[in-house]
Amino acid sequence: MDQEEIRSRLRVFLDKGFDYEESLKSVNIQHDDVMKLKQKLEDVPIVPILHVKLCLFFLNGSSGNIDEAAKRIEKYYQIKTTSPEFFWDRNPESMELQRSFKVYQMASLPLAPNNCFVFITRSIDSNSKNFYFDDVFKTFMMIAENELMTHGPRYGSILISDWKGVSFGHLFRPSISSIMKSLDYVQNASPLKTKAVHVLNSSRLFQTLFSMLKPFINKEVYDVIHIHTPDMDYNEFFEKHVPRHCMPSDYGGDLPSLDELHAKNIETLTSMKEYYYLEELHFKSAIEKSSI
Template structure:
């Protein structure tokens, strides 16, 4: 989602009341899956500034698009040969910590520059697998609890009492397109691009705050001309092009939060990627559980978004 108005947050009790109302509504709505993680429900609610009706509309659109495109959002397994290949030829990193504006940084880059390794379906599938896995945990990294019984009980209670402050105020994407050529564009599926952009801009339970494109090629204008029909004007205005090195990026995102290879202190790309892959492994059962993704029933009158 891309609405960026200031959020007026209700108090803790009001948030819990809204979540309870949404949980009951979700469970009774046969056009939605059987299950949703409480923290995911909170993400939807916070994204829509705690407006119940808007939150319901966002949730319905999210699962509608998923069920319309199960090859991208539901039928997924990181052990699948094509998905495993996609994980090797690209890096999608969820960087630790939050910016001073409480935004989460995501970084994408190719690792194999052969255009024949590109696969729009798998790249889209992997992006939203990572997002769905990430959304089940707080964005704020809390200190490890000690091994005492009292501290473990306190940690368990904090996980039960969901806090909006544990969730980022939005996402910032950094896209490194070094190595891209016009031949790569020929491997982009227009259909998949359309679905990807619609979901990201209209159904994603986190507000998109900025997009930074680094290591831009000379044909950037032609690449963006192909994508612009699928990008809403307010999102297009969020795109920053960094054509002369990294200094302009450092002025907009904290340098220290970037991987070592980009001048930061967040760890090496290999370390960060290993952490992401471990997260996917730990969430494999969740990501492949149809009860979290497939609608319980699909009424034709309700499934008419496209």
């Protein structure tokens, strides 16, 4: 498949979902600035030819700063092209991801009132030997990309991470390299701004991990991490952070259970199988371009 055919088939997916013109207005970004960003990256070897929607995501995530957006895009593709464990072979029907679905639940929730994406994750297998961090992170990135493509640019993202059932064994499963790469991606390459991280059912275990990672977490992210103990007041959480209508019933919310939301999420990812395959071919085309 040549590069033009790859781009043509990708456009079918990118042209679905949100309306580009409406999104420009909603995030107060000019089309001319999107084009300036696109042109600025045309001669960067590691970056493939970009759709305007992809440029808009990064420009919005960089508060309209073209130079900052260009920097993030370069970092984005640098990590994508050198991190097969996270961004290659993103097939929802693969043995690795099917295994991940069985031990770790994830779902995208309704948009929060502040126009943020909301994601929730939790471990459902206490046996740490079944936990593969790389596959979990890969799956989360697939979900986030799908939400962007469906809804368009938003104010940022809120992550809710439930630590109930996580053991010390889980902490020793990821490699140091994977942890550092994932932090680097989230902080310096993702098109989504991290507006809040809520850790539910925190314990001494999380405090241990948090203290180890603290030197590698930038201030912007560190300042929006909220740690909640198992005896937290969920009514207060709904009032201050994420409203009841955005939360699964397991947590006192109005949505279906996380089991149901997770199952629906797997269906969504599976329906996007071709997109993930084409997207990989697309960014690999830049590797070929830079090697010529």
